[in-house]
Amino acid sequence: MLQHGRQALESQPFSKLVGAMLTRFDTEGTELRVPIVDALKQQHGFVHGGVLSYVADNALTFAGGAALGTGVVTSEYKINYVRPAIGQEIVARAAAVHGGKSQAVCRCEVFVVSEGKETLCAIAQGTIARLPAAPSVE
Amino acid sequence: MLQHGRQALESQPFSKLVGAMLTRFDTEGTELRVPIVDALKQQHGFVHGGVLSYVADNALTFAGGAALGTGVVTSEYKINYVRPAIGQEIVARAAAVHGGKSQAVCRCEVFVVSEGKETLCAIAQGTIARLPAAPSVE
Amino acid sequence: MLQHGRQALESQPFSKLVGAMLTRFDTEGTELRVPIVDALKQQHGFVHGGVLSYVADNALTFAGGAALGTGVVTSEYKINYVRPAIGQEIVARAAAVHGGKSQAVCRCEVFVVSEGKETLCAIAQGTIARLPAAPSVE
Amino acid sequence: MLQHGRQALESQPFSKLVGAMLTRFDTEGTELRVPIVDALKQQHGFVHGGVLSYVADNALTFAGGAALGTGVVTSEYKINYVRPAIGQEIVARAAAVHGGKSQAVCRCEVFVVSEGKETLCAIAQGTIARLPAAPSVE
Numbered sequence: 001m002l003q004h005g006r007q008a009l010e011s012q013p014f015s016k017l018v019g020a021m022l023t024r025f026d027t028e029g030t031e032l033r034v035p036i037v038d039a040l041k042q043q044h045g046f047v048h049g050g051v052l053s054y055v056a057d058n059a060l061t062f063a064g065g066a067a068l069g070t071g072v073v074t075s076e077y078k079i080n081y082v083r084p085a086i087g088q089e090i091v092a093r094a095a096a097v098h099g100g101k102s103q104a105v106c107r108c109e110v111f112v113v114s115e116g117k118e119t120l121c122a123i124a125q126g127t128i129a130r131l132p133a134a135p136s137v138e
Numbered sequence: 139m140l141q142h143g144r145q146a147l148e149s150q151p152f153s154k155l156v157g158a159m160l161t162r163f164d165t166e167g168t169e170l171r172v173p174i175v176d177a178l179k180q181q182h183g184f185v186h187g188g189v190l191s192y193v194a195d196n197a198l199t200f201a202g203g204a205a206l207g208t209g210v211v212t213s214e215y216k217i218n219y220v221r222p223a224i225g226q227e228i229v230a231r232a233a234a235v236h237g238g239k240s241q242a243v244c245r246c247e248v249f250v251v252s253e254g255k256e257t258l259c260a261i262a263q264g265t266i267a268r269l270p271a272a273p274s275v276e
Numbered sequence: 277m278l279q280h281g282r283q284a285l286e287s288q289p290f291s292k293l294v295g296a297m298l299t300r301f302d303t304e305g306t307e308l309r310v311p312i313v314d315a316l317k318q319q320h321g322f323v324h325g326g327v328l329s330y331v332a333d334n335a336l337t338f339a340g341g342a343a344l345g346t347g348v349v350t351s352e353y354k355i356n357y358v359r360p361a362i363g364q365e366i367v368a369r370a371a372a373v374h375g376g377k378s379q380a381v382c383r384c385e386v387f388v389v390s391e392g393k394e395t396l397c398a399i400a401q402g403t404i405a406r407l408p409a410a411p412s413v414e
Numbered sequence: 415m416l417q418h419g420r421q422a423l424e425s426q427p428f429s430k431l432v433g434a435m436l437t438r439f440d441t442e443g444t445e446l447r448v449p450i451v452d453a454l455k456q457q458h459g460f461v462h463g464g465v466l467s468y469v470a471d472n473a474l475t476f477a478g479g480a481a482l483g484t485g486v487v488t489s490e491y492k493i494n495y496v497r498p499a500i501g502q503e504i505v506a507r508a509a510a511v512h513g514g515k516s517q518a519v520c521r522c523e524v525f526v527v528s529e530g531k532e533t534l535c536a537i538a539q540g541t542i543a544r545l546p547a548a549p550s551v552e
Contacts, residue, residue: 014186017155017177039155048152049195049212054188061187074187076381076403078216078354078492078539080519082512097523097537098496102378105352105494105537107521109511123511123519125492125539127352127403214519214541216354216401216492218381220374235385235399236358240516243356243399243490245383247373261373261381263354263401265490265541290462293431293453315431324428325471325488330464337463350463354492 001025005062018054022062029095030062036088036112047085047112047121056108056124059094064104064128067096075103077126085121087114094124103129139163143200156192160200167233168200174226174250185223185250185259194246194262197232202242202266205234213241215264223259225252234266241267277301281338294330298338305371306338312364312388323361323388323397332384332400335370340380340404343372351379353402361397363390372404379405415439419476432468436476443509444476450502450526461499461526461535470522470538473508478518478542481510489517491540499535501528510542517543 005025009015009032018040024031032055034040042048056079065072094108110122143163147153147170156178162169170193172178180186194217203210232246248260281301285291285308294316300307308331310316318324332355341348370384386398419439423429423446432454438445446469448454456462470493479486508522524536 008181011181012186013177013179014188015180018188039151041151042153043146043149048150048192049199050152050156050188050192053191053195054186057187057191074219075379076216076218076352078214080214080512080539080541081212082514082519098494098534100496103351105496107537107539120512123521123539125494125521125537127494213517214490218374218401218403220376220381236356236396238358241489243358245399245401258374261383261401263356263383263399265356284457287457288462289453289455290464291456294464315427317427318429319422319425324426324468325475326428326432326464326468329467329471330462333463333467350495352492352494354490356490357488 001066015058018051020055020058025062025066027066029093030059030066032059032062032092034090036090044084045086047090049081051090052081052085052110052122053079055090055092056110056122059092059108060106060124060126061128063094063096063106063108067099067104067106068128068130071131072128073131075127075129077124079122079124081122083119083121085112087112089113091118103127139204153196156189158193158196163200163204165204167231168197168204170197170200170230172228174228183224185228187219189228190219190223190248190260191217193228193230194248194260197230197246198244198262198264199266201232201234201244201246205237205242205244206266206268209269210266211269213265213267215262217260217262219260221257221259223250225250227251229256241265277342291334294327296331296334301338301342303342305369306335306342308335308338308368310366312366321362323366325357327366328357328361328386328398329355331366331368332386332398335368335384336382336400336402337404339370339372339382339384343375343380343382344404344406347407348404349407351403351405353400355398355400357398359395359397361388363388365389367394379403415480429472432465434469434472439476439480441480443507444473444480446473446476446506448504450504458498459500461504463495465504466495466499466524466536467493469504469506470524470536473506473522474520474538474540475542477508477510477520477522481513481518481520482542482544485545486542487545489541489543491538493536493538495536497533497535499526501526503527505532517541
């Protein structure tokens with residue numbers, strides 16, 4: 001299942017641009033990691049909020065996909081930034097809180113890792129929707 | 139004021155990585171544009187949700203900065219994706235709905251431009267906080 | 277259509293407890309009004325946030341119902357309170373920004389009316405989902 | 415501390431109208447309970463979403479107040495409804511995930527209790543702000 005998720009992530013050009021890695025992907029939860037490089041920062045040297053949003057969004061999507069067991073898309077989410085992210089790596093962990101027939105509601109915590117210590121920098125909550133089955137081509 | 143905003147955007151390495159341009163920045167509103175290139179897409183050829191989030195977040199931040207007239211940071215926001223983004227350019231427009239002493243509440247609409255026609259692909263709402271004044275060094 | 281909406285509102289015991297009235301309900305938008313009485317306040321004499329949430333939630337639901345033309349339910353929403361509500365009446369206006377097959381994304385502005393003047397006190401954004409058709413009983 | 419919180423809740427006329435009770439209030443978390451009566455329902459016999467919003471909002475506020483140790487107000491929050499609430503009692507549990515100098519970010523889970531069994535019906539996430547100190551009267 002992790003292998004399948006990694007292929008999905010690998011097939012997203014933007015995820016490759018950001019440098020995201022999928023380090024956990026099962027029905028209990030999802031973990032994405034992003035090594036912090038200068039290109040991901042804003043003007044004060046912190047990781048740009050857009051990167052934290054990207055990783056939260058993607059972790060929520062994977063968590064919803066794991067819960068629904070199918071192709072999914074993020075419908076909506078909300079994120080609160082709680083601390084500037086300064087360190088060597090971003091880690092986002094997400095899990096479904098509720099999975100229904102057509103959508104899952106998921107939560108995510110985003111940490112920054114600095115010298116081996118994790119510090120919370122954002123939390124998110126959102127809705128992941130099952131993609132409609134592809135229409136038959138024949 | 140637009141010149142000042144462009145310098146701020148230019149000083150964000152992640153905004154340069156994404157290729158964002160500030161095309162409006164005044165107290166009435168803010169506009170950011172991102173030309174769509176392959177590196178910004180997900181596996182189905184649409185613009186990655188993380189890019190839409192980045193541009194919504196940043197447009198909200200600039201709108202809050204224009205309203206508060208000072209250094210600011212996004213505290214939180216929420217985004218609803220309403221359509222896949224397929225086209226040549228992303229345009230995000232944001233404005234403050236309310237500006238108080240310490241924070242502004244802003245809204246943003248994100249469009250995709252395809253063959254000159256704008257189509258709504260996401261809407262966002264969030265809180266932009268005034269940065270505490272830098273402590274005196276002397 | 278307004279008559280139909282009023283019957284729906286009238287059939288909600290909690291809406292009667294709060295004293296909400298539907299004053300507009302068409303595909304362009306929805307308006308709910310709540311006269312301010314002491315029972316709707318919190319300890320500082322302002323309208324309780326829960327009342328503003330109720331009215332925003334319900335206005336979003338009606339706006340989604342008008343857009344989707346069917347029975348609906350609020351999936352999720354987000355609200356920012358921007359000012360304490362002091363006055364004689366609460367007015368919430370909502371409209372769909374996007375209506376798809378299964379859900380609508382709507383926005384709402386909540387005002388307090390004091391001596392005839394409207395002041396913004398909250399804004400909201402959310403997703404309204406079409407209710408699954410009732411299973412046939414026969 | 416629980417006694418102090420109960421006095422605050424008791425002083426909110428709307429909380430009395432809804433029938434909310436504070437059953438936990440410490441720095442680790444907050445719990446509010448609302449017995450389900452017909453006046454709190456919508457037209458299908460479920461607890462009205464506005465009631466779930468009210469209780470989530472208020473539980474978030476108390477959790478933020480416990481974290482910040484002072485008078486507070488909810489700035490904003492987001493709620494996802496995940497199941498219709500049918501049963502005898504609503505229970506909302508909230509806790510601060512992060513507490514800063516001027517605000518706390520909190521999460522809340524709302525359950526319905528039916529025949530002694532709790533079922534999740536909504537989750538929420540929001541920002542609670544410290545109230546500015548009252549200006550000196552002298």
